[in-house]
Structure formats: structure tokens, C-alpha cells
Amino acid sequence: MAETLVLIPGLACTSRLFEPQIAALGGERTILVADHTRDDSISAIATRLLRETPGRFAVAGLSMGGYIALEVMRQAPERVARLALLDTSARPDSVEASQDRERLIALAQAGRFDDIHSRLWPRLVHPDHQSDQSLQHTVVGMMRETGADAYIRQQRAIMARVDSRPNLPGIEVPTLVLVGEGDAITPPDIAREMAEMIEWASLVVVPGSGHLSTLEQPERVTQALRLWLNKD
Numbered sequence: 001m002a003e004t005l006v007l008i009p010g011l012a013c014t015s016r017l018f019e020p021q022i023a024a025l026g027g028e029r030t031i032l033v034a035d036h037t038r039d040d041s042i043s044a045i046a047t048r049l050l051r052e053t054p055g056r057f058a059v060a061g062l063s064m065g066g067y068i069a070l071e072v073m074r075q076a077p078e079r080v081a082r083l084a085l086l087d088t089s090a091r092p093d094s095v096e097a098s099q100d101r102e103r104l105i106a107l108a109q110a111g112r113f114d115d116i117h118s119r120l121w122p123r124l125v126h127p128d129h130q131s132d133q134s135l136q137h138t139v140v141g142m143m144r145e146t147g148a149d150a151y152i153r154q155q156r157a158i159m160a161r162v163d164s165r166p167n168l169p170g171i172e173v174p175t176l177v178l179v180g181e182g183d184a185i186t187p188p189d190i191a192r193e194m195a196e197m198i199e200w201a202s203l204v205v206v207p208g209s210g211h212l213s214t215l216e217q218p219e220r221v222t223q224a225l226r227l228w229l230n231k232d
Helices: 015-025 042-052 064-075 095-109 113-124 133-146 148-159 165-170 188-197 218-229
Strands: 004-008 031-033 057-062 080-086 175-180 201-206
Touching: 004 015, 004 064, 015 031, 015 133, 015 218, 042 064, 042 148, 057 064, 064 080, 064 148, 064 165, 080 218, 095 113, 095 148, 113 133, 113 148, 133 148, 165 188, 175 188, 175 218, 188 201, 201 218
Parallel strands: 004 031, 004 057, 057 080, 080 175, 175 201
Antiparallel strands: none
């Protein structure tokens, strides 16, 4: 019987981030989407996921979701049958990134939550998708569904995350490392670093995609996930 697939969205994202993949893969296995909005640390989010997910499962996380997936792997490696790290990093937050996050938190606290999207959008997607109004509408909708309070908790959790690189060589399950070739937030070099440190990893670089690969190139990402899910 196919393992349950647990999907973990990124910062200010909801299940809509994986809508194309859920539609394509949902007939083949149970798919759950983790709740990453209620806790203020990566560790606590991972603990909640493990508590709410039965048995052994496959886990795939994008961006912040990848940080959580790596923490799940650290807390309970025996529960994880396979791991997918999409447009993410094993590194801790840099000083510059944390300073940027503090500025965005200040906007949210000042009641200017809607201003955050316009600041992030140019770096979120591939240049070819900058003018995609449907995609932009989806991203704005996910942010509004998340809300300012949960967004602030998520940013605090991301800023305090640990360096996961020392744990990568110990990962011994089929692992997919996937990244958009135009990802400006967690670029291909970061993905390559992770893939080279995990003996069981396959690296997929998705052309024509930025940081939101599941929505920018849904068919290519679904194909990569299906191959990963069927790998012995």
C-alpha cells in the first residue's frame, strides 16, 4: 500500500501551493497538508506534524516547508519513508535575511500586511511569470488566508531555525532535491549543496521556474514527485 504523502507549504502559503500536485497524485495515495501556522518554532511545527500524522509517511516541503521536513527527519527518522526538499535550504538564516524578515514583520505589525507581497513578488517567481495575474492572485490569496499573526509566527520560526547541514549525510531514504533554475531565494547552488551531502538524493533543476516551482511548472514538479514516490 502506498505511503501517505505529507505536504508542507512555504511561508504564507496554504494547500493551494500544492493544488496541481494534489489533483494529480491524490488518486494514488492519501495526501495530508501540514498545519504550519499555529506554532512559533520549526521544532514545534514538526512535533505537531508527527503527532497528527499516523504511521510511516513520505514528506515533501517547499521553502519553509523544507526546513520543517528536515526537522521531522531529525526528530523521527524512523517515521519518514522518503523525503522531498523543494526550493529550500539546509542552511540557517543569514544575518541579512533575518534583517529583511524583521522589516517585513514590522510591516505586518503596522497593519501594512498587504504591502509585503509587492516587496516579495519580484524575487518569488521566474521573470517569465512576473506578469502572470492568475499566479499573483493565488499568492496574494494564500497570504491573506494565512493572516498577519500566523505570518509573524512563521517568520520568527524561520529566523531561529538550526543549521541542518550536519544531519544531511545521515539521511538514508530516497530523497528528491528540486529547485527552479531561476530561484532567486534558494538558488540551484543551495540545492546542489544539499544533494551532494545526501547519498540517496536525486537533484532536479526545473527550467522556467523561480521559487514557487509547484505553481510555476506544475507538470514538471508532479512528474518529479511521481518518480520519487515510486522509487524503491
